[in-house]
Amino acid sequence: MSLPEGRRGEAAVGVLASARYGKDKVRVFRVVRDPTSKVHDVVEYNVTVLVEGAIETSYTQADNIVVVATDSMKNIVNYLAKVSPHVLDPARFGLHLGVHLLSRYAHFTAAFVTVEQLRWARIGTGTGSDGGAGGIELSEHKHAFWRDGTEKRFVEVEVARKRDGDGAVARVAGGLRDLLVLKSTGSAFENFVRDEYTTLVEVDDRIFSTSVDLRYTYGEVGVKLGPRGDHEDSEGRKGLGVINFGEENFDKRGTGAVHPWEDAKVGARARETTLDVFAHDESASVQATLYKMGQRVLAENAGVESVGYVLPNKHYIPVDMKYIGVDNTTPLNAEVFTPVDAPSGLISATISRAMT
Numbered sequence: 060m061s062l063p064e065g066r067r068g069e070a071a072v073g074v075l076a077s078a079r080y081g082k083d084k085v086r087v088f089r090v091v092r093d094p095t096s097k098v099h100d101v102v103e104y105n106v107t108v109l110v111e112g113a114i115e116t117s118y119t120q121a122d123n124i125v126v127v128a129t130d131s132m133k134n135i136v137n138y139l140a141k142v143s144p145h146v147l148d149p150a151r152f153g154l155h156l157g158v159h160l161l162s163r164y165a166h167f168t169a170a171f172v173t174v175e176q177l178r179w180a181r182i183g184t185g186t187g188s189d190g191g192a193g194g195i196e197l198s199e200h201k202h203a204f205w206r207d208g209t210e211k212r213f214v215e216v217e218v219a220r221k222r223d224g225d226g227a228v229a230r231v232a233g234g235l236r237d238l239l240v241l242k243s244t245g246s247a248f249e250n251f252v253r254d255e256y257t258t259l260v261e262v263d264d265r266i267f268s269t270s271v272d273l274r275y276t277y278g279e280v281g282v283k284l285g286p287r288g289d290h291e292d293s294e295g296r297k298g299l300g301v302i303n304f305g306e307e308n309f310d311k312r313g314t315g316a317v318h319p320w321e322d323a324k325v326g327a328r329a330r331e332t333t334l335d336v337f338a339h340d341e342s343a344s345v346q347a348t349l350y351k352m353g354q355r356v357l358a359e360n361a362g363v364e365s366v367g368y369v370l371p372n373k374h375y376i377p378v379d380m381k382y383i384g385v386d387n388t389t390p391l392n393a394e395v396f397t398p399v400d401a402p403s404g405l406i407s408a409t410i411s412r413a414m415t
């Protein structure tokens with residue numbers, strides 16, 4: 060078999076095995092105003108959009124005719140943030156973006172969209188500023204928000220064109236990153252391997268702190284693609300109408316009771332469950348607590364197929380005060396700790412739904 064040619068006509072030593080491109084870290088903020096109630100909803104996203112398809116020649120032949128500029132992809136993210144009815148829901152917005160990219164550009168075979176959501180929470184009206192909801196049943200401010208921690212929710216959407224015929228399949232994963240938690244008891248670590256390398260003492264009571272990264276996956280769903288070209292809805296908005304999350308746009312094959320576009324519920328439930336297990340488990344180890352979290356998330360969310368956690372074990376070391384005659388190391392006397400940035404343990408696992 061002849062090798063492809065390199066730049067100066069010599070035989071290339073490599074072949075393009077895979078190629079994917081797009082825009083990373085598209086920062087977008089959207090406000091949705093209700094003109095009647097004057098209540099505003101806001102979202103802030105970091106969006107990544109990547110595509111695959113008939114783009115090889117842009118790499119191998121320097122042929123940009125197949126390239127939709129990454130700058131245009133950024134524009135598409137902003138445009139859909141303006142016109143998509145799904146913009147307030149990261150999973151639906153990600154699906155809309157993926158479906159729109161394949162509907163609009165026939166030579167793309169797959170789109171990979173990640174939507175990371177930053178936490179803007181309403182300021183409670185109890186904080187006493189004007190603009191509060193006053194007499195109506197709303198205890199939170201209509202248009203003032205605060206950044207509720209560094210935790211982020213994310214959704215990863217892959218929309219892949221079916222090889223035969225119309226439509227595409229969507230694979231969706233959701234989760235959260237950087238949820239920092241700590242408990243000051245209810246955690247032990249005993250009966251581990253003791254050998255010539257062991258210095259760690261066994262403890263039946265310790266501080267347990269971790270920064271939760273959670274990622275869960277849904278079963279594949281069928282998706283309809285919109286008309287090719289500049290599809291417009293009745294009000295002339297391009298890109299709308301290709302997805303509406305009604306039954307007619309999705310087939311449920313491979314999913315259970317929960318669909319990926321219901322991710323808002325699943326994400327909130329998985330977060331609550333993670334916090335609940337963390338708080339209440341009499342932890343024998345990070346590993347054992349992680350496993351219980353995964354089991355609960357699977358049990359409570361029928362459409363979820365697998366749950367993965369990455370849990371750093373953020374060590375808090377009791378300060379040795381024997382030099383001054385003070386006991387700060389035996390379990391009940393350990394009160395002053397040094398939080399250790401590095402090294403940390405790193406415990407991860409994925410729990411998949413058992414085949415029945």
Ligand SMILES: O=c1[nH]c(=O)c2[nH]c(=O)[nH]c2[nH]1
Nearest residue numbers: 248259343344345346372404
């Ligand atoms: O929960 C734990 N799991 C480990 O594997 C481990 N290793 C260690 O030093 N401390 C801990 N804690």
